[in-house]
Amino acid sequence: MSDVNLSEINSLARQLVHDLVPYASARSSMSGGAIWLNANENALAPAYQLDGTFNRYPSCQPKAVINAYADYAGVAAEQVLVSRGADEGIELLIRSFCEPKQDSITLCPPTYGMYAISAESNQTAVNKVLLLNSESLDLPGIFATNPKLVFICSPNNPTGDVIAQQQIIAVLEHFNGRALVVVDEAYIEFAPEASVVPLLSRYPHLVVLRTLSKAFGLAGLRCGFTLGSVDVINALKKMIAPYPIAEPVAQIAAMALSAAGIAQMQQSVATINQLRSNFIAVAQHLPGVSRVWPSNANYVLLQVTDAAECVSALIKEDILIRNQSSQLGLSQVVRVSIGNPDEMQRLITAMQNYFLNDKRVSA
Incomplete structure (x- = not known):
């Protein structure tokens, strides 16, 4: 011993x-x-049945899932990355775009805690600019920071507020060419009219996080999506693990994204x-x-x-x-x-x- x-x-x-x-x-x-x-x-919670055997390694980015989510979100397949929940998307963005001990992210508390923890684990500083009245962005406070990534959660967890799209556009305009603006839309199906996905075509530095955990009732699946420009998605693909999505997860995700699902x-x-x-x-x-x-x-x-x-x-x-x-x-x-x-x-x-x-x- x-x-x-x-x-x-x-x-x-x-x-x-x-x-x-x-x-x-x-x-x-x-x-x-x-x-x-x-x-x-x-x-x-919905119920799904698996089909097939699982002795082979799965695809890194299963086409059936990527194509189905691209159709659902209204973007090109090349603009979609599937990962182990949106949490992995957060981590990949920080690892891909922030130099440890040099760069920072900006977030707006009260908000989801994993943005800060993922940054800290990557030795990336965190700028915290509190929401005004816990519901709207403090734009001057955000503009006073110099981050590589700005995280905005909308609808925001834990307040449930939707951040006004004009405020998000103001952040996008300010950080154009200087930082990525990441809008976490984990709960967007409960307020679909508030989605900023239509802005992706105008702002290549916009990134949107999505998940099947909430509205789709598949929290146990651990399946999330990152939507962004082809350049952003390609950068994340260099950092993601070889087999992030298990075959059973891919099968259920594809069924959830069918017309019936x-x-x-x-x-x-x-x-x-x-x-x-x-x-x-x-x-x-x-x-x-x-x-x-x-x-x-x-x-x-x-x-x-x-x-x-x-x-x-x-x-x-x-x-x-x-x-x-x-x-x-x-x-x-x-x-x-x-x-x-x-x-x-x-x-x-x-x-x-x-x-x-x-x-x-x-x-």
């Missing part, structure tokens, strides 16, 4: 690894519960949007809820009297929601993913009981 102990092994790790605080995903930070409304998953997704989105509207109407009248963000995604952000206590109270009812109070620019907020009709009714009942019995707000 080796006499090398664990502390000696740890000493071999890079200092960056010792210092890095990993992303706390909803699944890793919370467990248990019967109703999971903490990870922005689609509870209206897209129709099923759109019906799911319509149901979720209605459930979201119903929940917002209730939440706005709950004592102890001081603000409800007008969401354009499959979740709703609420400002409450005590976020940690609210989460704990719902855990006792076997319901998981997410405390987002640690996000820059936010305080005492919880994010509620929209579940199926039965889950939402149980949530509403539990929240009504909690807030009506909270002596700090019901007195």
